Amino acid sequence: MAIDFTLSDAQRELQAGARAFAENVLRGVHDVISKHPKHEDRFYSTKPFYKEMANAGFVKALIPAEFGGAPMSTLEFAIAAEELASVDVNVASTLLATALGLEPIVRFGSEEQKQRFLPDFVRNGGELLAALASTEVTGGANYDSEDPTAGTRTFAIREGDFWVINGAKHYTTNGTGWDGKGAHLFSVVCRTDPKLPPRESLAVIVVPGNAPGIKITGFIDTIGHRATVSPRVEFENVRVPFDNMIGVPGDGMKIVPKTFSWTAAIIGAACTGVMRTAFEYALNFAKTDKRSGPVPIIEYQNVGYMLADMKMRIEAARYMTWKACHYLDQTDRAGDELAIMVKVYCSELCVQVVYDAMRLVGVDSYSVDCPLSRLLQDALCFPLYDGGNMGVRRRQLHNMFKQPNYDSRAAAESRVPSE
Ligand SMILES: Cc1cc2nc3c(=O)[nH]c(=O)nc-3n(C[C@H](O)[C@H](O)[C@H](O)COP(=O)(O)OP(=O)(O)OC[C@H]3O[C@@H](n4cnc5c(N)ncnc54)[C@H](O)[C@@H]3O)c2cc1C
Numbered sequence: 001m002a003i004d005f006t007l008s009d010a011q012r013e014l015q016a017g018a019r020a021f022a023e024n025v026l027r028g029v030h031d032v033i034s035k036h037p038k039h040e041d042r043f044y045s046t047k048p049f050y051k052e053m054a055n056a057g058f059v060k061a062l063i064p065a066e067f068g069g070a071p072m073s074t075l076e077f078a079i080a081a082e083e084l085a086s087v088d089v090n091v092a093s094t095l096l097a098t099a100l101g102l103e104p105i106v107r108f109g110s111e112e113q114k115q116r117f118l119p120d121f122v123r124n125g126g127e128l129l130a131a132l133a134s135t136e137v138t139g140g141a142n143y144d145s146e147d148p149t150a151g152t153r154t155f156a157i158r159e160g161d162f163w164v165i166n167g168a169k170h171y172t173t174n175g176t177g178w179d180g181k182g183a184h185l186f187s188v189v190c191r192t193d194p195k196l197p198p199r200e201s202l203a204v205i206v207v208p209g210n211a212p213g214i215k216i217t218g219f220i221d222t223i224g225h226r227a228t229v230s231p232r233v234e235f236e237n238v239r240v241p242f243d244n245m246i247g248v249p250g251d252g253m254k255i256v257p258k259t260f261s262w263t264a265a266i267i268g269a270a271c272t273g274v275m276r277t278a279f280e281y282a283l284n285f286a287k288t289d290k291r292s293g294p295v296p297i298i299e300y301q302n303v304g305y306m307l308a309d310m311k312m313r314i315e316a317a318r319y320m321t322w323k324a325c326h327y328l329d330q331t332d333r334a335g336d337e338l339a340i341m342v343k344v345y346c347s348e349l350c351v352q353v354v355y356d357a358m359r360l361v362g363v364d365s366y367s368v369d370c371p372l373s374r375l376l377q378d379a380l381c382f383p384l385y386d387g388g389n390m391g392v393r394r395r396q397l398h399n400m401f402k403q404p405n406y407d408s409r410a411a412a413e414s415r416v417p418s419e
Pocket of ligand 1 (some may be wrong): 097100131132133134135138139140141142170171172173174222225228230381384385386387388390391394
């Protein structure tokens with residue numbers, strides 16, 4: 001049988017385990033973070049939850065077995081991610097940000113770099129955070145601009161056996177670490193020469209969080225993902241060894257988008273989890289609440305139709321996500337077209353579905369005490385982060401379609417796309 005969406009016994013076990021973890025552990029996040037008015041304190045208060053997530057194997061799941069990890073396939077990760085995000089997006093986002101920080105090393109690092117940077121996260125995964133510092137305070141969308149006077153403004157200039165890094169980033173999720181002093185490790189997107197275009201100068205350099213010159217200069221209080229921290233981080237004359245660069249100058253052009261491909265697929269699953277929770281809330285409300293009328297509102301046609309539309313979108317999102325993850329796994333991540341599409345499609349669908357759930361429930365959904373209002377605030381982030389859907393469409397999908405050898409059927413037919 002070529003196409004079969006039945007989960008294997010192992011996948012069902014993973015799903016049940018993640019569901020139980022979400023219910024037994026993550027269900028407590030909301031009460032804990034609600035006690036803290038300051039954004040950074042909300043984040044710090046999630047550390048015990050993150051540690052439990054690490055103990056449950058989710059950090060090791062990011063690391064190849066040769067370096068002590070216990071990797072999950074992308075599909076397995078997605079199955080678990082739907083469960084986690086259906087209960088809480090904050091701690092799951094902290095994990096996703098660690099994945100973003102480690103992914104350049106895991107996918108593109110040398111054996112020596114993997115050996116140097118990854119085992120810490122196996123030994124001490126609950127205590128340590130990684131971060132990807134890509135977005136510049138002046139904007140992230142044009143990081144790869146061909147014009148050398150524009151684009152990424154963080155520079156790493158070679159001085160003998162060192163790179164000296166200067167620049168200012170923001171939305172660097174996990175940038176504070178758990179103690180406010182910095183993540184354990186930053187993968188910093190930078191350029192090595194202000195006169196050279198990105199194809200010759202864009203690079204990713206691994207920077208230990210305790211390197212002198214790293215400063216957390218501000219916090220951004222966000223309307224959703226209330227306990228995920230994405231601060232402003234400055235790098236002032238930060239010196240790191242020459243061999244901390246992943247690949248060579250110019251390799252950033254492939255490392256950065258490929259790093260976002262994996263998270264793109266997983267975000268599809270997170271969106272499915274959030275939509276599912278919104279749907280279940282709306283369904284329960286419709287079946288049990290009469291709104292001073294004679295019958296529960298599910299008896300009205302418009303309510304039934306809305307529920308049908310919401311449910312169809314959720315099912316479509318889930319299976320497209322699974323296919324995108326499977327395609328990434330089958331092609332050693334070379335086939336990322338569907339992953340990128342899943343990020344865009346599911347995130348915009350998620351905003352729509354949560355909003356529809358609110359329309360269905362009506363005015364009570366607007367109260368801060370209603371879970372739907374929180375879900376909408378969380379959902380609004382999905383199209384905006386991880387490259388932003390406008391940018392993802394433009395830089396990735398549009399560019400892909402423009403290639404003379406673009407093969408529009410490769411994904412559907414599970415073939416590796418031509419480079
Ligand atoms: C909660 C959260 C967590 C995040 N975590 C991280 C992280 O860990 N690391 C990290 O590096 N970043 C992170 N980000 C930033 C995120 O990835 C951004 O989505 C990304 O930097 C791009 O944002 P943008 O497209 O809005 O860029 P901006 O540069 O702010 O652009 C603003 C608008 O202008 C448009 N625009 C700009 N230039 C062009 C152009 N040439 N053509 C067409 N349109 C253009 C964009 O499409 C966009 O609509 C995070 C963001 C959030 C909200």
